[in-house]
Amino acid sequence: MESLDLLMTGFSALMEPTRLGFLMFGVILGLLVGVLPGVGGTTGVAILLPMTVFLEPISALVMLAGIYWGAMYGGVITSILFAVPGNPWSVAVMFDGRPMAVQGKAQLAMSVAFTVSFVGAIVASVLFTFFALPFAQLALRFGPPEMFAVLMIAFGTFVGLGGAPAKALIMIAAGFLLSTVGLDVVTGQPRLTFGSIQMMQGFHFVPITIGLFGIGEVLNNAAERYKVQIEEMTKAAKLGLHDVTEALRVLLKHWWLALTSALLGFATGILPGAGATPASFMAYGIAQKTSRHPEKFGKGVPEGVMAPEAANNAAGTGSILPMMVLGIPGSPTAAILMAGVFMWGFVPGPRLFVEQTEFVWSFVASLYLANIAAVVICLVATPLLALMLRTPYAIIAPIIVVMCIVGAYAIQNSMLDVWLVLIFGVIGFILRRLDYPLAPLVVALVLGAPTETALRQSLIMSDGSMWIFLERPVSTPIAIVAILLFALPLIQIVWRRLRPRQDTGSADG
Numbered sequence: 018m019e020s021l022d023l024l025m026t027g028f029s030a031l032m033e034p035t036r037l038g039f040l041m042f043g044v045i046l047g048l049l050v051g052v053l054p055g056v057g058g059t060t061g062v063a064i065l066l067p068m069t070v071f072l073e074p075i076s077a078l079v080m081l082a083g084i085y086w087g088a089m090y091g092g093v094i095t096s097i098l099f100a101v102p103g104n105p106w107s108v109a110v111m112f113d114g115r116p117m118a119v120q121g122k123a124q125l126a127m128s129v130a131f132t133v134s135f136v137g138a139i140v141a142s143v144l145f146t147f148f149a150l151p152f153a154q155l156a157l158r159f160g161p162p163e164m165f166a167v168l169m170i171a172f173g174t175f176v177g178l179g180g181a182p183a184k185a186l187i188m189i190a191a192g193f194l195l196s197t198v199g200l201d202v203v204t205g206q207p208r209l210t211f212g213s214i215q216m217m218q219g220f221h222f223v224p225i226t227i228g229l230f231g232i233g234e235v236l237n238n239a240a241e242r243y244k245v246q247i248e249e250m251t252k253a254a255k256l257g258l259h260d261v262t263e264a265l266r267v268l269l270k271h272w273w274l275a276l277t278s279a280l281l282g283f284a285t286g287i288l289p290g291a292g293a294t295p296a297s298f299m300a301y302g303i304a305q306k307t308s309r310h311p312e313k314f315g316k317g318v319p320e321g322v323m324a325p326e327a328a329n330n331a332a333g334t335g336s337i338l339p340m341m342v343l344g345i346p347g348s349p350t351a352a353i354l355m356a357g358v359f360m361w362g363f364v365p366g367p368r369l370f371v372e373q374t375e376f377v378w379s380f381v382a383s384l385y386l387a388n389i390a391a392v393v394i395c396l397v398a399t400p401l402l403a404l405m406l407r408t409p410y411a412i413i414a415p416i417i418v419v420m421c422i423v424g425a426y427a428i429q430n431s432m433l434d435v436w437l438v439l440i441f442g443v444i445g446f447i448l449r450r451l452d453y454p455l456a457p458l459v460v461a462l463v464l465g466a467p468t469e470t471a472l473r474q475s476l477i478m479s480d481g482s483m484w485i486f487l488e489r490p491v492s493t494p495i496a497i498v499a500i501l502l503f504a505l506p507l508i509q510i511v512w513r514r515l516r517p518r519q520d521t522g523s524a525d526g
Contacts, residue, residue, distance in 0.1 A: 020150050027378030030075060031386060039076040040383055043083025044390045050084070051091020061088055062353045063230045064420050066223055066360075074361040075376055079383040081357055085350055086138065086387040089333050090395050093130045093326065097123060109297040109329075113314060113321025120317050128264030128396070129319050130326045135392040136268065137279040137327030141334035142384040144283050149381065152342040153370040161474035162485050164343075166495035168468045171345050173502025175457040182506040188448075188457040195220050195458075196465020215433050222356045222463055224425040224434040225441045229455050230349075231421040232438060233445020235414045261396060267319045274304060274320055275327045282328030286335025286348070300328030334384055340365055341377065344467060349456045352463045 050061030062084050069077035097114035110130060117126035175185040198209045199219025210216040268275060278300040285296035304324035305314040314321050336348040344365040346352035358365050363373055370377050425438040479485035486496040
C-alpha cells in the first residue's frame with residue numbers, strides 16, 4: 018500500500034499543467050525521432066538532454082521520459098511499413114511486421130504492435146511500482162564492497178553476454194580511462210590533465226555521449242547514403258476502429274504470450290547493459306520455439322509482432338529500475354537519463370527515494386501517462402508520422418549537427434565541450450565502422466567515478482585486502498556472479514574444445 022500512496026503522490030505532482038505539457042511535448046518529440054531512421058531514442062534523448070537545463074527537475078525528467086517512451090513506439094511505423102527500423106530494438110518487429118504489410122495487413126500489424134507495446138509497458142510499470150521501494154530499502158544496507166560487486170556485474174554483463182568480449186573489454190577500459198581525467202576523488206591530485214586548467218574539471222558525460230550517438234550516427238548514415246523508398250505503404254498507415262478491435266481480439270487470443278514476453282523483457286531490462294534490443298530478440302526466439310506453427314514465423318504472423326514489442330517496451334521500463342535504485346543504468350538510454358539526474362543536482366541511488374520522494378514518484382507516474390499518450394497518438398496520427406519519412410536526410414542531418422553543438426555548449430558554456438562533441442563524433446563513426454559496441458564505453462564513463470570510489474573505500478576498510486569482497490555475506494554471492502560473467506567467454510571456449518573430444522569418445526565407444 019505504501020507504494021500505491023507514493024504513486025498517487027507522483028500523479029498529483031504531474032497534474033500541474035506545465036509538467037503535463039512537457040510530458041506530452043516529450044512524447045511527440047520521441048515519436049518523431051523514433052520514426053526518423055538514423056536518430057532513434059538514445060540519440061534523441063542525448064541530443065535534447067542539454068535543452069532541459071533550463072527546466073525545473075521534474076518537468077525536465079518527465080520530458081526526457083516522454084521522448085524515450087515515444088521513440089519506443091515510433092520505431093514500429095518504419096519497421097512495418099518500410100522495413101527500416103527506426104531503433105535497434107525495432108529490428109525484431111520487422112521480421113513479421115513487414116511481411117504482414119506486404120500481404121495487405123499493415124493496419125493489423127501496427128495496431129497489434131501499438132496495443133501490445135502498451136500492455137508490455139504497463140505490466141513493467143506495475144512491476145516497477147511495487148519492486149522499486151523494496152529494492153531501495155535493500156540497497157540502503159549496501160556498503161562499498163557490495164556496491165563495487167554490483168557495479169562489476171554491470172560490466173561483466175557486457176563481457177559475458179554481449180557477444181564480443183574482447184571489444185567490450187576495450188570499450189570498458191576506454192570509458193574508465195576517460196572517467197579518470199580531472200582531479201582525483203581521494204587525493205585531489207590532477208590526473209591526465211597534461212597541465213591544462215580546463216582539463217582539471219574532467220570530461221563531462223553529456224558532450225561525449227552527444228558526439229558518439231548524435232554526430233557519429235549522422236556520419237555513419239552519410240557514409241551509407243541512407244535512403245528510404247516511400248511506397249504506397251504511406252496510404253496503409255491509416256488505422257480505423259476495425260483495426261484496433263481486431264488487434265484487441267488478437268491480443269486476447271494470445272494474452273499469455275504478451276504477458277510472458279513482458280515479464281521476460283522486464284527481467285532482461287533490469288540486467289545492467291542489456292536493455293530493450295536483446296530482450297526483443299530473445300522474446301521473438303522463444304515465441305517461435307514455443308509456437309504450434311514455428312514455420313510461419315518470418316512470413317507474417319501477429320505473434321511475431323507481439324512478442325518483441327511487448328518485450329522491448331517492458332525492458333525499456335525495467336532498465337530504469339537499477340538506474341534509479343542503485344545508480345547503475347540498465348541501458349545506454351538509461352545512462353543518459355542518469356546524467357540528467359546528476360545534472361539537476363541529484364544522486365541516483367537508494368537515498369534518492371528517501372530524500373526526493375516527489376521527484377522519484379512523479380517519474381514513476383510518468384511511465385503510465387507517457388505510454389497512454391503515446392499509444393493514443395500512434396493510433397490516431399500514424400499517417401502524419403509516416404509522412405515524416407518524406408523529409409530528405411540532407412535537411413535532417415544539419416539540424417541534428419547544430420542541435421548537438423548548441424546542446425553541448427549550453428551545459429557549461431565551454432568550447433571544450435564543443436570540441437569533445439566533434440572529436441567523439443568522429444570516434445563514434447570509426448567505432449561503428451569497426452563494429453565496436455558503444456554501450457560499454459558510455460556505461461563505464463558514467464560509472465567510472467563511483468566504481469573507483471567504491472573500490473578504494475573497500476580497500477581502505479580492509480587494509481588493502483581484496484578478500485573483503487568474498488568475506489561479507491551480501492557481497493560474496495554478488496562478487497561470484499560478477500566473476501562468472503567475466504569468465505563466461507573463457508568457459509565457453511574451453512567447453513567448445515572439450516565437447517568434440519567427448520563426442521569423439523562416445524562415437525568410438
